[in-house]
Amino acid sequence: MTVVAPASRTSSGRRETRTKRLLYAVGGTGAFLVFAVPLAWALFRSLQPGEVIVAAPDPAAFFDLTAENFTALVTGPGNLIRSVGNSLVVALSCAVLTTVLATAAGYGFARFRFRSGPVLFALVVASMMVPFQAILTPLYLQMNIMRLTDSLLGLVLFTTTLNLPFGVLVMRNAFSTIPGELEDSAHIDGAGTFRIVTSVLRPLITPGAATVALYAFLAAWTEFLGALTFLTDTDLYTLPVAMVNLQQETYGEINFGYIAAGSVIAMIPCVVLYVALQRFYVAGLASGAVKG
């Protein structure tokens, strides 16, 4: 590089040239547009009436925005508002259940010595290697026998299990980093196991628990294949399944306005939670939270 004169340093300690700053500005702006515009566009689309969405753009109608797609979610076909409720119930229950079970197990694995401990922990880690997509058929048959198909409880138990191995890993790490003296003095003060976790250790494990809850919520909220397979009663459909149903049932005369509005509703919790809790999300990545 020929431009050397105004060289300041970035945090990475690398030379900062004018060329580099220019490249950053241009590349950053370009990439920003590539990633942000489609999502903003999806929001814009949801405010167009269905017939405008599928018509060749006509300047007269293109910018006549309306909330009718969203009001139609309540009144229109496909029971979309109900499916939004189902998705919320499943995602919240999954987040709570995963966090509770993972916290208990994480504490057990981190602090208690029992003979089967290492083997059981290896089992938890090993279960991460089984893709649920590949055991869907037997899982369906088994859940059918257990009367857990066509049931939101069944879906919650299923999505919770998907998130557990990662959750247990995160919580075990969270407990492992806490000095043992803290528990010892609480024991001396006469606190029981439950009290110790919920009051003495709670502030220290909150970041880990938040990471687990966040991932569990988002995973359950966006989960598709399981819900598609296990639910046949349209009243129980989660949002993505209801949208597929809407698309299939009415193919040919499908109202894309509903699809656009449904997509936006599906995006909202993801975007809000991620932006608000970004550091917990990033913390989870390091623990191998993400599968593809």
Place this chain on the structure above:
Amino acid sequence: MSAVTAERTSAPLASRPRTARRHSLTHPPRVGLLLVAPALAMIAVFVLAPLLFALGISFTNWPLIGEVEFTGFTNYVSIGSDLGFLRSVLYTLLYTAIVTLPILVLGYALAVLVRSRRRGATLLRTVFFLPFVVGLTTLSFVTLLEAQPNSGAINLVLAALGITDGSTAWLVDGPLATALISGMVIWGVSGLTMLLLMSGMQAIPREVYESADLDGASWWQQEWRITIPMLRRTIAMSLVISVIGSLLAFTQFYVLTKGGPGSATATVVLYIYKRAFVQLQLGAATALSVVLVVVVALVTAVQLWLVRGEE
């Protein structure tokens, strides 16, 4: 107390098995077992049991109604002549081959943009990762809308650039649908690779670059000779993650093409899903699943090994 009694009481303690002596009063083993039991029970019921069940079913014809018949290795032997399955394997490998490298390269480029503390880097990081957070299901629905001939934004942009006339029906043509879905996935998931690589890049001590600067190494040289070699493990891990995701691809294909036209875009998981839940051939479908479990487990084992090595 005399020394004698003291010796007597300590004797049985010493002769106990070693594990018993490690038993803690504040952390009794029984409580530990109780704490881990619920999570383990869930994993046993919803992962391990179906896995064993799968092995069992795969050796039968398993009709929904009627008697279950033990058929030995028939289901496995017939995989070799199951042209639909072999086709879906080839298609999935093709799809994986198409998206893997672009995801890595784009993810790397984005990571280079956001790794420093320049103004706006945090905002960019957030925005680049948003599509991944939104998830492929929702992105597929958005794409469905925008791929419509003459009205979808993808076609409108291509027409405005003079590349097409804007009437492309992406989803009814195998190669076009593959291109569309690949493009969407590359755009949608490279943010994950970015975050993984960025954390790795930020962990490289700055002194390494400072001395490289003094030696007059150019930006490219620093990237090739320092950053990439030091990120070997992180790069390998993000590759494994994206490969597994591609091998198990389902949602985007189900929403956008249902594997069509015909079975031109049927991935392995989509094929197995149809075999099981549309054609109701559960035995055959499960044998295929067992094969998939083995392949993905091997790839995931590599991932876990990499994560472990990192710590």
